Amino acid sequence: MTLSKDRRRLYTVDRGIRAFFLTVWTAAVALVALFAAFTWLVRQAYPVEFPQVFGQNLFLVMFVAAFFMIGAAICLSIYAVVHTHRLLGSAYRIHEALKQMKAGVKADPVVLRDGDYFRDIAADVNELRERLQPAGQR
16 A cells, blocks of 8 residues: 555654654764763863873763763663564564464464553554454454
8 A cells, every 4th residue: 555645744653653763863962962062172171281181180081971971872772672672572463463363363462561662553453353253263
């Protein structure tokens, strides 16, 4: 089924998924921008004397900045893994139920975990499952 160009503009993806990916991309861009701004500000404040001003503390300043960047990257990675499991886990369960229905075997109902995406699609698949199966097999 091909949607016309005007109809595709009306079709929206799950708002939670869209918000998640926008949040991750915004956080990643903000992280890089903050590190760049920090480096630029330090260089502007101490253009020539940078190594002399911090002396032995230069390592500490850069270590703290690197620690912050690595910590933020780890947090973003964990956040992304959790949300991709919420997305892909529900898609996998729906896909398996559709494969069972296509094969003509008794399909198990699609049960999603709390917080999973595509709950509305899972409800529609479960309704379709009920309609396709004879009353004795339900």
